[in-house]
Amino acid sequence: MDAYYGASHVLRDIDFSVQGGEIVSILGRNGVGKTTLLKSILGLEVRTLGTITLDGKDITGRPTYLRARAGIGYVPQGRELIPDFSIRDNILMGCYARADRRRLVPDLVRDLFPYLRDNLGRRAGLLSGGQQQQLAIARALASEPRILLLDEPTEGIQPNIVEQIEDTIQRLNKQIGLTIVLVEQNVKFARAASQHFCVIEKGEIAASGAIDALTDDIVRKHMTI
Numbered sequence: 001m002d003a004y005y006g007a008s009h010v011l012r013d014i015d016f017s018v019q020g021g022e023i024v025s026i027l028g029r030n031g032v033g034k035t036t037l038l039k040s041i042l043g044l045e046v047r048t049l050g051t052i053t054l055d056g057k058d059i060t061g062r063p064t065y066l067r068a069r070a071g072i073g074y075v076p077q078g079r080e081l082i083p084d085f086s087i088r089d090n091i092l093m094g095c096y097a098r099a100d101r102r103r104l105v106p107d108l109v110r111d112l113f114p115y116l117r118d119n120l121g122r123r124a125g126l127l128s129g130g131q132q133q134q135l136a137i138a139r140a141l142a143s144e145p146r147i148l149l150l151d152e153p154t155e156g157i158q159p160n161i162v163e164q165i166e167d168t169i170q171r172l173n174k175q176i177g178l179t180i181v182l183v184e185q186n187v188k189f190a191r192a193a194s195q196h197f198c199v200i201e202k203g204e205i206a207a208s209g210a211i212d213a214l215t216d217d218i219v220r221k222h223m224t225i
């Protein structure tokens, strides 16, 4: 798969796949194309050449909202919440991506995030960074995705809260078998959270494999500045 913004060729010859039920981290320096890979899977903003399949079905020609309804959830970098909306209304925004369009705060969200459950009427803009990240994940879960794309969930989050996010990711993966693609700059977090990795350098895959094969050499070569 190749990806373009206008004439700018951002991803080249990307052969990337995720098995159901696994967590994969996409790593690499700033600007190498990690977010673009997620946007290519979603069909968002970027133009792609090549084929994208979900459960063996070709979704390449489908618009983003149909890819979402087919089971792809997205937590964008920077979270993109609506600060003046309540926690409840931010979560319900995710329901537009549901195949059945039902508007409800799923039980899963209530179980995972007791703070959100107990403060549904609170304005999103008043939440801490960690709570906002929980809310962005909750909004994505409202569509009941089978695969969740998470763009830098630990960015700007206090170290003690990073562990909570890792715990959430593990629970989603183990309890409901959610497949997760995680864009990360935090190598320690990626090592702890995922089973596979994929390093991108200048728009191409420079290394990939089981997470144990993510050596310090690879990190030094492709990730240090």
Ligand SMILES: Nc1ncnc2c1ncn2[C@@H]1O[C@H](COP(=O)(O)OP(=O)(O)OP(=O)(O)O)[C@@H](O)[C@H]1O
Pocket (backbone or CB within 6 Å): 005, 008, 010, 028, 029, 030, 031, 032, 033, 034, 035, 036, 037, 045, 077
């Ligand atoms: N909407 C856009 N239009 C044009 N160029 C873009 C657009 N979005 C990103 N780019 C460019 O595409 C390249 C890859 O960007 P991308 O955001 O995918 O990188 P990234 O690895 O996710 O970086 P970061 O870690 O900073 O988020 C960069 O050179 C960036 O400037």
